[in-house]
Amino acid sequence: MHDLETLNAGGYASATHLKLTCPLPTGLPPAILSLGNTLTRLDLSGTGLSSLPPNFGASLPNLRILFLSNNNFTTFPSVLSTCPSLEMVAFRSNGMTSIPEGSLPPRLRWLILTDNQIETLPEDLGKCERLEKCMLSGNRLSSLPETMSQCKNLALLRLSANRFSTIPSWLFSLPKLAFLSFAGNPCVEAQTSAATAKAGNRFDLEKIEWKKLEVQETLGEGASGVISKGLWKQSEEYAEEVAIKVFKGAGVMSDGTPADELAAVLAAGFHEGLITVLGKVVGHPDEVVEGSEDEKKTKFQGGIVMQLIPEYYSALGLPPSFDTCSRDCFPEDASLSASEALGMLTGIAGAAAHLHQRGIAHGDLYAHNILGSKADRHALLGDFGAATIYGTDAEVYAGMEKLEVLAFANLLEDVLGLIRKDMEKKPETAVVVASDAAAPPTMRDSSELTKEEEEAVVQGLEKLHKQCADPLVDSRPSFEDIEVELEDLVGFRGMMRIPIPNLN
Template identity: 45%
Template structure:
């Protein structure tokens, strides 16, 4: 029994706002949780064996955020739709096949259904005017509810690695949609395969690399500083698995290869081979360690907006140099048929003097898979306010 669960059952957690009950093998929600109803806002039940939630869950009237990642749900519980304050729901990597209309909370702002078996979504999603972030990669979707056209706050959408033959037209009319990933679907697979076949990248065996340090990690993998047999230091991205929150590693690699070399892009020099766990990986140039990430990824509260350090100060001239460098890099991407899909400050390294480097193609998609009119719309999304302001 975890210390947290023991403390909960002993009544020692009175007044907490966040409760983590992860990796405990739970088959039902402990009833003692309801003693926290007047304060509990965040509940993490990830990595358990839950298949349902209690009918009186709305008693947790202050609950805003619920994580149920890595459980055994086959149907999203309808009781969620009656939780008055619930705005973020995560059911990543369950066994979900069905999302009932009644399961959608009216205040929904952020929904994570990545890595399930969902074939259809309810029209009630369109009744969520606050919906800002929707993660659906790795399901069996071939369409989206037309009601999503009413979700004018939707800023980030991940529909990679599903069964889309076409991209719904209404998506490109959403006024705030800035981060879209649609790779790994039937509409893109032929183009991705062609990009991968055309590559002449060398392969570097795992055994020839010395891992020196963890530099960072994101939705799709971890970045390590490594040294090869010549003594040269490189950056190695090791993918977390066959499917990430953004999509498939193969889609990322295809986009990265098609992007080509550019001084403001973190390019790819080689592919990893022989990883002991069979993981895919990419070797990239190592950016000067003095450079730093422009901002931290979004928080639970900021949802789709990066979090900037309060101490960050950049002059107007520096910002203009940064914007010009990024614009030039994006111009090359769009000319080569690549939509980055994740143009965020947390994917931008900078030196404080105006030099920038854009990386992480985990959400990138190939524009030539789209009809010309859709491709033009996608390539027009520059996202400057969200990326660097």
């Protein structure tokens, strides 16, 4: 973080990044425009700005990333179209109502307009050929310009909490769209209500009184709420260690609303590849039944009690960076053995199949939302913040599953990189598979693989990746088909163990 006094005194003359948080009542400080030779990232969020000077683009030719969230821009500044290098623009929570034609930067790759009052988008958005990530949740949109069908590089689109009565069919043919959410729109109100009612009537979904919960240390905190370790006191003699998530805020997050996330989590039900929800919190002291909008935005919005995940589970990846945009990052030393990867991938494919059978798209199927245990070769898919309950009518949103299959293709590609790293670290001598004298010759234990088997697994995953990443969306396999393919590679289907097939 930087300060205005030092900026005005010329103290940041060669800065590449600049962030100010102080109020700027007189507009953009002229000293910022003198940093044009070096400045690539500028963050002026929360400073009260409402306009930019006409020489902004010409003065900052190297600017790539611009954050202007929580300000007072009611109109998208047209001067940004003159920024030759600008790739990422964020105007979250500005009260913005309009985006004039011709105002978008020519190299736009990442656009954040979450939580505004925008009713229409400019037709020339379709000219943004590099657009990869577009965040539009929490606006007043009821349609998208058909020119957006030309955004062939679009990978992530957030449309939650808008006014769509239908979702454009051409979205389901975009070759790179893998992450789509549109919860909280009229087109899915009925599906969400039905799924919520069904989840609420589940006989095995406990209603857990807040007074029976003891909240301990915080495990994690996101935009939608806080997850804490705790105890569920089921009787005077017995208490179970659990994780407690308390949803807060009625506002719109980047992916959607806390209410829609809660609905999707409860509708998801039980699966070994999902974090188990033990019950729904009732009787919280901050629960708001009546009150002002400000009270509702800050008070308790629901809560769930979940199984506590052992500490030896860890995130499979890291969130995308500014450079990777829609793709995850991974630590330099990260790796997975072929058998570890297969176990995890099979479980996640099964979890995704389970969700889509219930008409739920996860919307954020990333490695960083997966907790994995190498020792157990097991993985859990979490974070339903971008989930959409789209329903089970085969004629409605039939392409949702195939879009998410592309997200799984991205995961496959990343995991293949981790397997190759693991294989490079191993000595040339192949690992011998332990034999079981009682087992017939065709039975195999896939917990350890020879070098040749690992290479066969890599070939199989490469083949599956190609199928899942097919640019023709309808040609991609279903998650149920993917699960079967992975089980074949693991060496079993159900209780029937089979040899790894010859994939040459």
